Amino acid sequence: MILKKLNSPQDLEKLRAAIAGGRKTDKLSVNICGGTGCTAHGSADVVKAFQEEITRQGFTDKVEVKVSGCRGFCERGTLVTVEPRGVFYQRVKVKDVPEIVVKSVIGGEIIDHLLYKEPQTRQHFVHENEVPFYAKQMRLLMANSGRIDPTSIEDYLHYDGYTALAKALYGMKPEAIIEEVKASGLRGRGGAGFPTGRKWESTRKAPGDIKYVICNCDEGDPGAFMDRSLMEGNPHSILEGMIIGAYAIGSSEGYIYVRNEYPLAVENATKAIKAAEALGLLGDNILGSGFNFHVKINRGGGAFVCGESSALMASLEGKVGEPRAKYIRSSEKGLWDRPTNLNNVETWANVPLIINKGAKWFASIGTKGSKGTKIFSLVGKVHNTGLVEVPMGITLREIIFDIGGGIPGNKKFKAVQTGGPSGGCIPEKMLDLPVDFDELTRVGSMMGSGAMIVMDEDNCMVDIAKYFIHFLMGESCGKCVPCREGNKRMYEILCRITEGKGEMSDLDLLEEICATMADTSLCQLGASAPNPVMSSLMYFRDEYIAHIKDKKCPAKVCKSLITYNISEKCPNCGLCVKACPVQAITPIAKKQPVVLDQSKCIKCGSCYDVCKLNCVIVK
Amino acid sequence: MVKVTIDGKQFEAKEGEMVLNVAQAHHIYIPTLCAHESVAPYGACRLCMVEITTKDGRSRMVTSCLYPVEDGLVVKTNTEKIAKHRQMLMKMLLARVPDSDLVRELAAKLGVKETPFPLEDHQKCILCALCTRACAEVVGQSAISLVNRGSEREMSIPFFDNSDACIACGSCAYICPTGAITLEDKGDTRTLKMPNNRMSFKMQKCAVCGKYFAPKKQLAHMSAQTGRPPEFFETCPSCRK
Numbered sequence: 001m002i003l004k005k006l007n008s009p010q011d012l013e014k015l016r017a018a019i020a021g022g023r024k025t026d027k028l029s030v031n032i033c034g035g036t037g038c039t040a041h042g043s044a045d046v047v048k049a050f051q052e053e054i055t056r057q058g059f060t061d062k063v064e065v066k067v068s069g070c071r072g073f074c075e076r077g078t079l080v081t082v083e084p085r086g087v088f089y090q091r092v093k094v095k096d097v098p099e100i101v102v103k104s105v106i107g108g109e110i111i112d113h114l115l116y117k118e119p120q121t122r123q124h125f126v127h128e129n130e131v132p133f134y135a136k137q138m139r140l141l142m143a144n145s146g147r148i149d150p151t152s153i154e155d156y157l158h159y160d161g162y163t164a165l166a167k168a169l170y171g172m173k174p175e176a177i178i179e180e181v182k183a184s185g186l187r188g189r190g191g192a193g194f195p196t197g198r199k200w201e202s203t204r205k206a207p208g209d210i211k212y213v214i215c216n217c218d219e220g221d222p223g224a225f226m227d228r229s230l231m232e233g234n235p236h237s238i239l240e241g242m243i244i245g246a247y248a249i250g251s252s253e254g255y256i257y258v259r260n261e262y263p264l265a266v267e268n269a270t271k272a273i274k275a276a277e278a279l280g281l282l283g284d285n286i287l288g289s290g291f292n293f294h295v296k297i298n299r300g301g302g303a304f305v306c307g308e309s310s311a312l313m314a315s316l317e318g319k320v321g322e323p324r325a326k327y328i329r330s331s332e333k334g335l336w337d338r339p340t341n342l343n344n345v346e347t348w349a350n351v352p353l354i355i356n357k358g359a360k361w362f363a364s365i366g367t368k369g370s371k372g373t374k375i376f377s378l379v380g381k382v383h384n385t386g387l388v389e390v391p392m393g394i395t396l397r398e399i400i401f402d403i404g405g406g407i408p409g410n411k412k413f414k415a416v417q418t419g420g421p422s423g424g425c426i427p428e429k430m431l432d433l434p435v436d437f438d439e440l441t442r443v444g445s446m447m448g449s450g451a452m453i454v455m456d457e458d459n460c461m462v463d464i465a466k467y468f469i470h471f472l473m474g475e476s477c478g479k480c481v482p483c484r485e486g487n488k489r490m491y492e493i494l495c496r497i498t499e500g501k502g503e504m505s506d507l508d509l510l511e512e513i514c515a516t517m518a519d520t521s522l523c524q525l526g527a528s529a530p531n532p533v534m535s536s537l538m539y540f541r542d543e544y545i546a547h548i549k550d551k552k553c554p555a556k557v558c559k560s561l562i563t564y565n566i567s568e569k570c571p572n573c574g575l576c577v578k579a580c581p582v583q584a585i586t587p588i589a590k591k592q593p594v595v596l597d598q599s600k601c602i603k604c605g606s607c608y609d610v611c612k613l614n615c616v617i618v619k
Numbered sequence: 620m621v622k623v624t625i626d627g628k629q630f631e632a633k634e635g636e637m638v639l640n641v642a643q644a645h646h647i648y649i650p651t652l653c654a655h656e657s658v659a660p661y662g663a664c665r666l667c668m669v670e671i672t673t674k675d676g677r678s679r680m681v682t683s684c685l686y687p688v689e690d691g692l693v694v695k696t697n698t699e700k701i702a703k704h705r706q707m708l709m710k711m712l713l714a715r716v717p718d719s720d721l722v723r724e725l726a727a728k729l730g731v732k733e734t735p736f737p738l739e740d741h742q743k744c745i746l747c748a749l750c751t752r753a754c755a756e757v758v759g760q761s762a763i764s765l766v767n768r769g770s771e772r773e774m775s776i777p778f779f780d781n782s783d784a785c786i787a788c789g790s791c792a793y794i795c796p797t798g799a800i801t802l803e804d805k806g807d808t809r810t811l812k813m814p815n816n817r818m819s820f821k822m823q824k825c826a827v828c829g830k831y832f833a834p835k836k837q838l839a840h841m842s843a844q845t846g847r848p849p850e851f852f853e854t855c856p857s858c859r860k
Contacts, residue, residue: 303768320765325662325685478746478765478772480663485711488770489736509735516707519680519700520665 003153005280007288009166012157015279019158028063028105031081032092033146035070035233036225036264037386038077042094043067046078049097063105069145069233069268072387073133076116081128088128089114119383119405133384136402138365138373141349142389145233150268153275156236162281164352168244169289172355177248178204181351183359185371190216190307190344191419191448192524193370193437199341202331204249206339211251214335214342215242217258217265218312220304221420222471224451226375226387227345231258231265234349235272239295241343241351243282246293249341254293257312259300269297304475308523309342310334311477322477323523346375346450366392370436374447376418378404380454381411390435397431400454411456414555415539419448421468421475422528424535425461444535446528460557461540462547466494468532476525483526486517490533498558502548507537556618559603563619566593570615576607621690626697638683638694639667649683649696650705650725652712652796653747658756660684663747664712666705666725670695702730710734716743719797744774744799744814750791760784760840763791763813774799775815787811787820787834809834827858 006012032038032047050065071079076090082104089100089111096114103109115124116131125131128146139146148155156162168177182197203211215238219227231238242254258265273295276282284292298316305311306321313335315321334340350372354362363371370392376399379385383405390399396416400406407413415425418435424445426433433439437447455464473487490513496502514530521527537544546552553561566576566585570593577585577594584600585607593615596607608616620631625642632641637660642649652664667683674691680701683694695701709726714736716722722745726732748765751774755761762784766775776782787809792802803810809820822831823838832855842849851859 305768325682327681327686474769474771476769478768478770479661479748481665481708481711481745484746484770484772485715489711489714492737512703512707516704520668520704520708522662522665522682 003279005278007280007285009170009287012162012166012287016157016163019154023158026084028059029066029083030063030100030105031066031068031083031147033069033071033077033079034067034150035074035077035145035229037070037074038079039264041077041091043078045094046080046092046097049094050101053097053101057101057106059101059106063101066149068147069150070142070229070387071128071146072139072142072229072389073131073384074387075385086127088116088126088131090116119408132405133386133388133403136394136398137389138391139389140353140373141230141237141346141375142233142387144237145230148234150233150235151271153236153272153279156234160356161236162240162276164355165240165243165281166287168247168355169287169291174204174248174250177244177355180359181248181354184354184362185359185366185369186347186350186354186362187370187437188344189346189350189374189450190309191446193447196343196347199331199343200245200249202329203251203339203341206332208339210253210338211249212335212338212340213242213246213249213251213254214309214312214316214340215254215256215345215348216307216309216312216342217256217262217269217345218300218307219259219262219345219449220307220475221449221451223379223453224377224420224449226377226450228262228265229387230345230349230375231256231262232268235265235269236276237349237352238269238345239272239276239282241348242295243286243293244351244355245341245343245348247291251341252292252294254295255316255335256295256297257300257306257316258297259306260302266297266299273297303477304471305477305523305525308525310523312342313340320477322479323525325522344449367434367436367439369438374435374450376435376450376452378452378454380416380452381407381413381456381459382454383408392436393434395432395434396426399435399452400431404454407454407456409456411458413454414457414459415455415461415464415536417445417453417455417464417468417532418451419446419528419531420451421471422446422525422531423448423451424531425455425464425539426535427539444538445531458555458557460498460553460555461536461543462494462498462553463555463557465532465536466491466498469494469529472525472529476529480520480522480526482517483521483523483529486513486521486526487529489513490530494533497544497547498553499560500547500551500558502544504545504548506548507541507544510537562603563598564596564601564603564605564607565617565619566596567615567617568593569613570594571613573613575610575612576616579606579610581606621688621692623688623690623692623694625694632688634689635687638669638671638681638686638688638692640684641688642683642694642696647696650729651684652722652725652745653749654684655749655753655794657794658749658752661748661752664745665708668701668704670698670701705729706731710736712745714738716745716797719743719745721797742799742814743797745797746772746774747796748774749794749796750774750800753790753794758786758788758790760786760788762786773814775813779815781816781818785811785818786837786840787818788837788840804831807831823853825855825858826853828855830855832856 078092080089080092178200186196187193303321306315308323311321311323330340373389375389417425469491476483478484493506514534517530584597587594649667651667662682662685669683672678672693709731713726713734717738762782789802792800801812811818820834823835838852
């Protein structure tokens with residue numbers, strides 16, 4: 001199809017009709033996930049194998065091979081759907097390809113061993129939407145990313161793409177768009193949860209002829225990857241949101257700030273911009289409306305703090321990425337001191353939906369204070385890790401146990417950390433907490449970017465707090481005293497405690513540091529950094545006390561407080577003797593337990609890992 | 620002009636003026652280590668935090684060096700909560716630079732005699748960035764910088780290398796509150812000592828009195844800036860007629 005510049009909403013509709021006409025819904029196709037998770041599982045090779053196999057079998061005219069964006073169930077990659085019947089295969093390897101082509105695509109059979117099996121009940125599921133991981137989700141933002149080829153603007157147009165833009169440009173005044181977004185109750189998905197419509201309004205009302213809009217794709221939280229997935233899997237939805245926002249605000253220049261560690265996101269966003277420009281959906285005189293808007297991509301240099309809006313803007317200006325005080329809001333003085341509206345990837349992606357389906361529809365999803373859906377990256381000690389999109393207000397229990405499938409290995413759930421490194425650890429007794437901005441803040445955690453790290457009985461909460469503080473200590477920009485010195489001092493104290501050298505007074509000192517950091521830090525990185533310490537002190541204080549008073553690590557994680565011991569049952573199989581890197585284990589006699597010399601042991605755990613008879617006991 | 624109340628007393632102030640400056644103009648003490656009249660406010664030391672209540676009744680803590688006054692603003696500069704936070708900040712700084720007289724004296728003034736944290740004995744720099752800001756904003760050279768981030772941050776010349784951009788004017792040493800940067804003129808040489816760098820510069824001998832009076836590089840810079848011939852700067856200010 002030759003794509004020409006579109007000069008009116010009618011042109012757009014004609015093109016969309018032509019695309020729809022050219023597509024037979026009953027056409028055979030295999031749709032392979034090309035998201036980063038599946039790519040790591042080898043999906044590029046699977047795609048190649050499908051193309052070769054289909055050519056070899058002479059089905060090129062009959063069967064189409066498509067590569068989609070991320071579908072969220074990253075743990076089970078490579079994910080493949082056989083259309084039009086929608087048979088969902090998981091953990092597909094290159095060797096499975098001939099079987100799928102012959103039996104499933106052409107033969108119409110279902111290949112049982114590639115279906116998803118529920119770990120506990122062993123029940124098999126044929127279609128994607130039946131799999132428990134997907135069944136309880138509400139995939140408004142992510143649905144298309146699993147259907148469309150992110151590099152094809154035609155695919156996006158086919159699924160209502162840019163219809164919201166046409167509606168906004170030709171059917172709504174900028175003020176009406178802002179009112180619609182305000183009425184929808186959409187709050188910023190970057191973490192702070194500021195009402196999006198109000199932010200747009202203040203940027204629109206701010207004096208100045210040059211205004212900027214920015215899309216923040218500098219996702220840095222360990223374990224969070226929803227922004228990457230959206231940018232890789234459906235970049236046009238973000239672009240469309242930005243164009244609508246720019247029109248509402250009165251801006252003609254925008255930036256996508258994306259971290260350089262996301263090469264596929266950079267690539268797909270770049271392609272999306274070029275494709276939208278070629279069709280006249282971006283650039284000068286968009287859809288013949290007279291409205292101009294240009295978008296540039298800026299790649300981040302790798303500092304976590306550049307996800308903070310004012311640091312991001314400093315970085316965009318070419319300066320060192322350090323935050324500034326925001327008593328004068330970015331909506332008045334942001335990038336190059338001009339009124340600037342910055343929103344997160346996920347926030348922008350919600351905009352076309354709100355314009356197309358209406359504020360009322362959007363506001364009907366979620367809780368009183370938090371509307372719509374939220375994408376969480378569910379990781380850690382759960383069966384089903386990946387990206388889950390759920391309506392606000394769903395409980396933690398539903399996310400972790402129904403969607404996530406619970407904790408592997410019959411272990412006991414201990415805590416879930418929400419909101420990234422500076423989020424809080426929520427204990428088991430709060431699993432029925434409805435997840436929204438306000439509830440998470442109320443219990444000492446936060447929504448943050450939507451990272452959700454599940455921990456089980458084998459996680460030591462002091463060690464977890466130490467891990468996150470170590471991360472923040474290195475990622476603090478170092479500008480203000482409480483964040484720079486406070487993180488360092490908290491880390492020192494936590495190291496002391498995990499080494500068995502802590503004192504009870506250390507807990508008071510930790511709390512004092514936390515209070516000062518929370519109140520006096522220059523930006524939210526420092527102000528929220530105490531959360532992992534505060535929340536673990538609040539909910540798991542007994543673990544701290546066990547480290548300090550009993551010199552024990554209840555989860556048996558902290559190396560200084562544990563010893564490896566050989567059980568009397570040990571038959572001297574010799575595995576641990578070979579595995580020990582420091583020759584601390586010596587065999588004495590045949591069928592007699594080996595002897596472990598504690599003075600030589602470096603507590604690496606190699607003996608524990610290799611022992612097949614559970615004869616290495618951690619005390 | 621707007622009306623603001625600081626510690627119970629009412630003052631008139633120019634709209635947009637920072638709370639710290641208004642307080643200082645009326646001799647109300649707010650501790651600070653990174654504010655200086657010659658450079659733009661920065662907000663790094665956090666000691667100047669105050670509690671404010673705005674006209675609409677909203678109360679919170681703000682950085683007084685960065686918070687512009689507005690009509691009806693009520694400021695409390697030394698509440699119990701703020702005093703406690705300042706003490707914690709001083710404990711952190713005291714551990715960082717235990718040898719700094721300035722920090723020790725300020726800590727004592729704010730009620731801190733010792734710190735619960737392990738002492739670091741090798742430095743004097745508190746990373747207030749007065750030196751780098753003076754170099755950039757006053758001198759216009761940006762020869763020095765703060766490098767790295769988080770607890771690794773230090774004051775240095777980019778890449779820890781000596782700088783061609785430095786004109787040896789000594790503004791950094793002059794503004795440094797803790798003596799982390801020092802300047803020494805000896806014979807025909809000026810030596811600048813910084814936490815990570817040590818640089819020597821040749822001085823100009825006055826054509827009239829014969830005294831060494833300024834670094835040659837600084838004089839060349841002044842000549843280029845002002846357009847006056849280099850010969851003009853070969854005579855010291857006292858001997859110039």
